[in-house]
Amino acid sequence: MPKIALSVNSQPVSHDVEGRLLLVDFIREVLGLTGTHVGCDTSQCGACVVHVNGQPVKSCTLLAVQADGADVTTIEGVSPDQGLNPLQQAFHEKHGLQCGFCTPGMVMTAMALIEDNPDPSDADIRHGLEGNICRCTGYQNIVEAVRTGAKVMRG
Amino acid sequence: MTDVTIGQPVRRSEDERFLTGRGRYIDDINLEGQARAVVLRSVYAHARIKNIDASGALAMEGVLLVVTGEDWIAEGFGPMPTKTAIRKNRDGSELSEPPRHCLAIGRVRYVGEPVALVVAETDPIARDALDLIDVDYESLDAVTDAVEALAPDAPQLWDDIPGNLCIDFELGDREGVEKAFAEADHVITLDLENNRVTAVPIEPRGCVGSYDPETDTYLLYNSTQNVHAIRDTLAENVFGIDKEKIRHIAPDVGGGFGVKNSAYPEPPLVLYAAKKLGRPVKWINNRSESFLSDTHGRGQTSRVQLAIDNDGTFRALRTETVAGIGAYCWTIGPFTPTGGSARTQGGPYDFPVMYYRSRAVFINTGPMDPYRGAGRPEATFQTERIIEYAARQLGLDPIEIRRKNLMRPEKLPHKTSMGLNIDCGDFPKVFERTLKLADPGSFAERAEQIKTAGRRFGFAIAPYLECTGGGPKEFAGVAFGADGTVSLSVGSQSTGMGHETSMAQLLAARLGIPFERVEYHQADTDKTPIGGGHGGSRGMELGGNAVAQAAGEVIEKASGLAAHLLQSKAADLTFEGGSFKDSGSGASVSMVEVIEASFDSERLPDDLEPGCLDTGSTFERGEISIPNGCHAAAVEVDPKTGAILLLGYWVVDDFGTIINPLLADGQVMGGVAQGIGQVLTENIVFDDSGQLITGSLMDYGLPRADGVPDMVIEYYEGAPTKKNPLGVKGAGEAGCVGSLPAVVNAVLDALKEFGVVHIDIPLTSEKVWRAVQDQGAHDPKGLIEGAL
Numbered sequence: 001m002p003k004i005a006l007s008v009n010s011q012p013v014s015h016d017v018e019g020r021l022l023l024v025d026f027i028r029e030v031l032g033l034t035g036t037h038v039g040c041d042t043s044q045c046g047a048c049v050v051h052v053n054g055q056p057v058k059s060c061t062l063l064a065v066q067a068d069g070a071d072v073t074t075i076e077g078v079s080p081d082q083g084l085n086p087l088q089q090a091f092h093e094k095h096g097l098q099c100g101f102c103t104p105g106m107v108m109t110a111m112a113l114i115e116d117n118p119d120p121s122d123a124d125i126r127h128g129l130e131g132n133i134c135r136c137t138g139y140q141n142i143v144e145a146v147r148t149g150a151k152v153m154r155g
Numbered sequence: 156m157t158d159v160t161i162g163q164p165v166r167r168s169e170d171e172r173f174l175t176g177r178g179r180y181i182d183d184i185n186l187e188g189q190a191r192a193v194v195l196r197s198v199y200a201h202a203r204i205k206n207i208d209a210s211g212a213l214a215m216e217g218v219l220l221v222v223t224g225e226d227w228i229a230e231g232f233g234p235m236p237t238k239t240a241i242r243k244n245r246d247g248s249e250l251s252e253p254p255r256h257c258l259a260i261g262r263v264r265y266v267g268e269p270v271a272l273v274v275a276e277t278d279p280i281a282r283d284a285l286d287l288i289d290v291d292y293e294s295l296d297a298v299t300d301a302v303e304a305l306a307p308d309a310p311q312l313w314d315d316i317p318g319n320l321c322i323d324f325e326l327g328d329r330e331g332v333e334k335a336f337a338e339a340d341h342v343i344t345l346d347l348e349n350n351r352v353t354a355v356p357i358e359p360r361g362c363v364g365s366y367d368p369e370t371d372t373y374l375l376y377n378s379t380q381n382v383h384a385i386r387d388t389l390a391e392n393v394f395g396i397d398k399e400k401i402r403h404i405a406p407d408v409g410g411g412f413g414v415k416n417s418a419y420p421e422p423p424l425v426l427y428a429a430k431k432l433g434r435p436v437k438w439i440n441n442r443s444e445s446f447l448s449d450t451h452g453r454g455q456t457s458r459v460q461l462a463i464d465n466d467g468t469f470r471a472l473r474t475e476t477v478a479g480i481g482a483y484c485w486t487i488g489p490f491t492p493t494g495g496s497a498r499t500q501g502g503p504y505d506f507p508v509m510y511y512r513s514r515a516v517f518i519n520t521g522p523m524d525p526y527r528g529a530g531r532p533e534a535t536f537q538t539e540r541i542i543e544y545a546a547r548q549l550g551l552d553p554i555e556i557r558r559k560n561l562m563r564p565e566k567l568p569h570k571t572s573m574g575l576n577i578d579c580g581d582f583p584k585v586f587e588r589t590l591k592l593a594d595p596g597s598f599a600e601r602a603e604q605i606k607t608a609g610r611r612f613g614f615a616i617a618p619y620l621e622c623t624g625g626g627p628k629e630f631a632g633v634a635f636g637a638d639g640t641v642s643l644s645v646g647s648q649s650t651g652m653g654h655e656t657s658m659a660q661l662l663a664a665r666l667g668i669p670f671e672r673v674e675y676h677q678a679d680t681d682k683t684p685i686g687g688g689h690g691g692s693r694g695m696e697l698g699g700n701a702v703a704q705a706a707g708e709v710i711e712k713a714s715g716l717a718a719h720l721l722q723s724k725a726a727d728l729t730f731e732g733g734s735f736k737d738s739g740s741g742a743s744v745s746m747v748e749v750i751e752a753s754f755d756s757e758r759l760p761d762d763l764e765p766g767c768l769d770t771g772s773t774f775e776r777g778e779i780s781i782p783n784g785c786h787a788a789a790v791e792v793d794p795k796t797g798a799i800l801l802l803g804y805w806v807v808d809d810f811g812t813i814i815n816p817l818l819a820d821g822q823v824m825g826g827v828a829q830g831i832g833q834v835l836t837e838n839i840v841f842d843d844s845g846q847l848i849t850g851s852l853m854d855y856g857l858p859r860a861d862g863v864p865d866m867v868i869e870y871y872e873g874a875p876t877k878k879n880p881l882g883v884k885g886a887g888e889a890g891c892v893g894s895l896p897a898v899v900n901a902v903l904d905a906l907k908e909f910g911v912v913h914i915d916i917p918l919t920s921e922k923v924w925r926a927v928q929d930q931g932a933h934d935p936k937g938l939i940e941g942a943l
Contacts, residue, residue, distance in 0.1 A: 020279070034183040035176015037409070039357040040442035044852035047357055075176035088174040092166055095817050098825065099651030100173025101180060101358040101409025122865075129860040133852070135357050135410050136651045137821060138828030138890075139860040 004068040008033070009077030017064045023057075024048040026064035027074055035075035035104045039133070046132030049105040050074045056112035058131070075104035078111060087111055087149035096145030098136030106132045106142060114150045122147065158733070159660045159670045164817035167656040168675070178407045181361040181378040186435035189363065190219055191278040192425055193438070195271040195285050196447060197263035200297035200519040200845020201310065204261055204270070204290060211287035212273060217280040220428055221288065222272040224258035230427070232257070233392050235418045237484035238384070241324060241494040245512070250322035253313045253517075255483040257393065257420035263292070264312055264482035265521050266845055267447025272424045274436055297519035297845040301479035302456055302942045304516045312482055312517045321480060321515040324493035327500075327572040331508035332462075335471035339462035343545040346938035348915045349533045349895070351454030351479075351839040352832075353446065354526050355857060356650070358409020360449065361439035362422045366430035373401045373426050380411040380650055381688030382678050384626070388418040388486075389426070401426070405678035411650035412829070413525035414449050416690050417486040421448075446850040451839055452526020454479055455492055455513075455533050458939045459541040463549070467556040472501050474537050476513035477942050481522040488523050489515045495530025495624075498575050502538045502620045503582040503783055504560045509572035514942075519845045525690060527829060528621075528888040532895055535619045539896030540913075543615065543903065544935075547912045553900070554590070554616060561586055561618065564874075575622060577781050579874040585807045586618050589785035592867055593805040598789060601802075610793045612802075613905025617897035621782040623885040624691025630683045631701035632771040633662065633709055637754040639747075641668060644676040646686025647698030652887060653818045654694060658702050660815060665706035667733015667746050685773065692782065692885030695814055700879045701774035708770040713749045716767070719760050720744050720752055780876050782884040784808035786827070786893035792905040797923030799835060799902055801864040806893065809871040811884035816870065819886045823868050826890015832858040834898040838917045856917075906931070 005014035008031060015030055027036050027050065036059060039047035048059045051073040078085060084092060087110060097103040106129065113120060113128040120128065125146045126139070134142060159165050172178050209221040234254035242250050254260075259268050271288055275281035296310040303309055304319040312319055336342050362377040379385055382403040390398035408415065421438050429436040440448065455478045462470035478492030487495075497511040546553035561582045562569065568578045595614040602612035632644040643662050649655060659673035676682045687697055710730050717735035718725040721742045728735045736743040752758040754765045789803040806823055813819050836856030840848040849855040875882025895916070902918055903911060910931035914922050915938075926933075 018279075028182075033176070034180075035178075037180070037358070038182065039359070039409075040852045042442065042851045042853045045357055045442075079175035084171060084174055091174055092170040095167070095821050097170060097173055098653065098821055099356070099358070099408065099410040100169070100178045101356075103173050103178075104176045107174065123861075126861040133357060133857050133859065135355055135412070135829070135857070136825045138824035138826075138866070139858075139863050140824050140865050141821065143860065143865075 002065050004065055006067050006070050006072055008072045009074060019065060021064045022060050023062040023064050023067050024059035027059060033074050033076050037101055037104060039101065044133065045102065046109060047102050047105040049108040049132065051108060051112060056109050075108060086152040087114065090149035090152060091145040094141045094145040094148055096137065096142040102132060102134045106134060110146045110149065113146070114153055118150060118154050120150055159663050161661065161664045161814055163815065165656055165660045165670065165815055167653050168659065169653065169655040180358055180407050180409050181363065181376060182439050184363050184376050184406060185437065186363055186365055189435040189437045190274050190276060190432060191281050192272055192274045192428055192436050193278065193281040193285060194269045194421060195273060195288055196444065197259060197266055197268040197270050199263055199292050199294055200266050200299065201295040202263050202292040203295065204259060204263060205293055206291040207271060208289040209271065211289065212284040215284050215287060217276040218273065218284045219276065219432055220274040222258065222424065222428065224256065224260040227256060227258045228260060233395060235388050235392055237486060237489060239487045239490035241322065241490050244323045245325045250489055251316040251320065252484045253316060257423050265519050266847055267521050269420050272428060274428045274432065299518050299520050299841040299845050301477045301516040301518055302939055304479065304518050305477065305514065305942045312519065316517065319517040321484060321517055322489050322493060323514045325512040326497040327510035328508045329510045332471045332473050332510040335508055336462045339470040340464045341549060343461045343463060343541060343548055344458065345541050345544045345913060345935050346458050347540055348938055349453045349455045349536055350833065350916050351451050352526065352837045353449055353451040353839055354412035354414035356410025356412055356414060359440040359442055359445045360415060360419065362425050363435060363437040364422065364425040364429045365435035366426065371400060375401060375403045375422055375426060377403060377405055377422050378408050378415060379405050380408065380415040380648055380690060382680050383646065383686040384688060385418045386680050389423050393423045403680045405648065408650040411689060412527045413452065413529060413690060415650065417450050417524045443851050446855065447521055447847060450485060450522045450524035452523060452529065453533060454523060455496065456938050457537055458943065459537045461541045461545050463545055467551050467559050469504055469506055469560045472506050472509045472538065474500055474511050475939065475943065477939055478513060478515055479518035479520060479523065480515045481520050482517055483522060485522040485524040487525060491523065491525060491530045496533045498573050498622055499531050499534040499620045500538060500573050501571060502535055503562055503618050505562045505566065506572065511573065520841055527826060527891040531621055531888065532830065532892045535892050536895045539617045539900065543900045544912060547907065557616065557618060558586065576778060578878060579876055580781065580783050580809050581871065581874055582618060582783060585783065585785050585809055585871050588869065588871065589787050589805055589807045590616060592807065592869065593787040593789065593803065605791050609795060610791050611905040613790045613792060613901040615897055615900030615904050616785060616787040617893050617900060618785040619783060619889065619893040621885065621889050621892050623693055623696050623779045625693035626687025627776045628685060628773055629687050629697035629701040630685045630771065630773050631698065631705040632683060633705050634769045635750050635753065635766065637765065639672055641673045642676060643673050643702065644682045645698045645702060646683040647694050648678045648689040650689055652694060652822060654698065657815045657818055658698060661699055661702045662706055665703060666709060692887040694887060695881065695883040696780055696879060696885050697774060697776060699814060699883055700881050701772060703881050704774045705770050705772035708772055709768055712768050712770065713746060716753060716763065717744050717749050720749065720758060776879065778878050780811065780878050780884040782808065782810050782886065782889050784889060784893060786897040788897040788901040790901040790905055792902055792923065794906065794909060794927045797920030799918060799923065801831065804864045804866040806866060806868045807871055808889055809874055809884065810886045811875040812882040813870050813872060814883065820868050822886045823890040824866055826888060827866060827894045828858050828863045830891045830894025831863055831898055834895055834916050834918055836917055836919065
């Protein structure tokens with residue numbers, strides 16, 4: 001089995017992994033970071049989005065071995081020990097989540113979106129979240145949360 | 156410390172764990188020593204199983220167990236019965252119900268039907284082992300279309316059920332309708348289809364089960380909406396054991412929408428395997444398997460007929476439906492197209508007479524069971540489509556004929572031909588308010604611009620009538636802790652709706668205690684003696700009223716202790732704003748202080764013990780409630796490409812008393828989005844041999860962030876129902892009920908200059924484009940003729 005060494009949420013990790021192991025399964029099953037979710041098997045839903053070297057990536061589209069040497073950040077890595085970060089707080093205020101299953105992926109995609117575009121229009125946000133499916137909210141409150149979160153983060 | 160009130164948009168307690176990745180969903184649960192199960196599913200829609208050879212799989216390293224239908228029957232396990240409330244044919248005879256076992260017995264009847272369970276050390280090993288099970292099938296002819304399944308020469312699914320007919324149901328006044336049809340100026344007829352879709356909660360189903368030989372009990376964690384009812388089916392029907400032998404828990408559930416309300420075969424298979432192997436077993440569905448094995452919804456072909464006079468007065472409504480329910484009767488599969496679709500026929504309009512007939516038919520597809528609304532979206536769709544169609548056929552204004560025929564408030568209470576008791580509401584007021592919010596006249600200039608750009612503007616309004624459903628009883632238990640915490644256990648269940656907040660809000664508001672002190676528990680058969688779970692928009696109607704009733708009992712108990720503390724008589728005390736007050740002396744004590752005193756032996760009278768304020772209360776619904784409201788949609792359609800863009804969406808709902816408007820908004824928004832998805836892109840398609848064509852998220856079009864418009868939502872709170880003490884009417888499914896006709900009719904309004912009067916959903920670009928090319932040519936009696 002190949003051995004991989006990478007950084008996950010700023011912690012160095014190294015592991016022997018099966019060649020066919022997906023990055024999302026490495027994160028969930030091997031590292032026990034269960035905030036990253038699996039909602040489909042065709043890289044459509046976005047519940048598994050994490051950041052790989054700063055880019056939002058559907059972690060079901062990568063093999064764990066492809067993340068060898070990478071910097072990976074998961075929802076656990078962007079969450080404060082207590083409370084919420086400004087974007088998470090905006091999701092809470094605007095009721096941008098219901099069942100919560102798509103939420104970590106949605107937050108990770110939105111954080112990267114705001115990083116790229118600190119003042120996104122609603123159209124930018126809707127386009128940017130097109131790869132993340134939410135079945136509960138109808139998206140309206142998510143869009144509002146991202147707009148609000150971006151504003152807070154701009155200061 | 157936060158004081159909360161009823162009607163306040165309290166932010167959710169559950170958000171923090173979901174936002175930080177600390178939610179605990181089914182796939183996050185792992186039990187020590189667990190094995191992994193996968194299901195071998197039928198690749199044929201209809202075939203005889205001649206032989207199953209599992210020796211190759213069993214010889215593989217790491218494979219622990221293979222269970223087939225023969226093994227299952229040999230164990231003596233029973234089938235899972237339907238719990239449909241509608242069980243009689245028109246002629247009074249019983250519906251036809253074939254046995255639904257957890258594994259196929261001798262014959263498969265749909266692609267995806269469980270044929271065997273494989274358990275192995277790991278999930279990949281179990282999946283690899285699937286390929287090593289050799290099933291010898293003899294293929295049979297399949298039928299996947301319900302109208303075709305009724306034809307005399309159709310393939311037969313069950314040897315002892317002639318004509319594939321499960322149930323032939325009717326409701327209403329058949330003769331009265333015939334008389335009105337003979338007398339009315341016009342009878343307008345339209346055949347239409349409410350396409351088959353599926354809920355797709357983003358969390359797939361799964362479960363983890365274990366067995367304890369010392370106590371002979373099972374523990375089942377399951378991504379379900381209904382722990383009590385499903386436990387009962389597993390214990391009493393499948394295993395034939397006492398139901399207390401199974402503890403059934405749903406952890407955080409990632410969406411349900413009805414699809415997790417069914418008794419599925421996988422959980423009992425997992426429990427059996429756990430007992431057999433003496434170790435816990437876990438099973439998680441993947442998305443492709445979910446499309447094959449989750450229940451689907453809608454899927455009705457109907458002829459709708461409206462008797463209408465020249466002046467636009469509605470005289471009668473008749474609907475005849477044929478609906479495929481899959482190869483078996485699922486949990487309430489036969490109910491949705493029968494009673495579920497019958498009751499709200501005719502919507503909020505004043506129809507003197509109505510008649511509804513439907514046949515539920517066995518077909519070689521996966522199962523049908525409730526999907527958000529379970530019949531009411533279908534009924535509203537049928538009603539609103541025929542009204543719009545009639546208006547177009549007769550050159551009447553679709554807004555005006557709706558306005559003219561809406562039931563006036565002074566007509567209420569009123570019992571419809573469908574037996575629905577409409578107690579209160581103001582349909583004209585809700586209608587006019589929606590129209591004012593949407594203000595279609597204000598779009599005139601924009602419509603011109605859109606037309607100049609080669610596209611067309613369309614608008615439609617769709618009033619709807621709803622009714623609640625689901626289990627008629629609910630339990631709420633309140634237990635106080637010496638540390639100030641208040642444990643609230645409720646038998647209804649949130650799968651995302653936020654009961655952890657709204658139920659706690661209700662209790663805290665009623666008792667006048669800090670919201671944060673309430674710890675909410677749900678979906679655990681050990682925590683509440685009964686529970687109706689989630690379904691039929693019953694959360695607040697049943698669960699909320701149970702909480703309110705329990706709060707009343709706590710106040711009653713606490714008043715005795717308060718009187719002792721104040722040295723008053725309980726009869727002299729009033730409870731307001733969280734405090735008991737002696738009307739004579741003016742002395743008062745807060746509920747918080749009374750709760751503290753209940754744990755203080757110094758202050759407790761001799762006849763009371765700590766915990767004396769605890770209560771457990773069962774609320775029973777007298778009659779189902781009637782939520783209602785009105786939707787309006789504005790769209791832009793490109794006749795050259797068939798592309799549809801939603802420009803605006805407006806909703807006014809009468810849900811009675813609103814407990815938390817923030818959460819109610821969320822329910823409406825999500826429901827509307829699901830309706831928009833069904834109208835525009837979602838569609839379950841089988842080929843002629845019964846293979847599922849739309850079996851992944853690459854093929855099944857869910858709405859995305861860029862396809863759902865912002866919505867304007869308001870509530871009419873002028874008519875709280877007296878059918879329950881809280882005055883709530885149910886909010887969970889209404890968004891799905893109003894949105895189908897609003898969007899379809901808006902698109903058809905945009906296409907009126909091309910003569911397009913009907914397109915069956917989903918309104919894909921191709922279908923819209925073809926309808927424009929064909930100048931609206933369609934056969935109004937095209938779909939169901941053969942089955943009438």
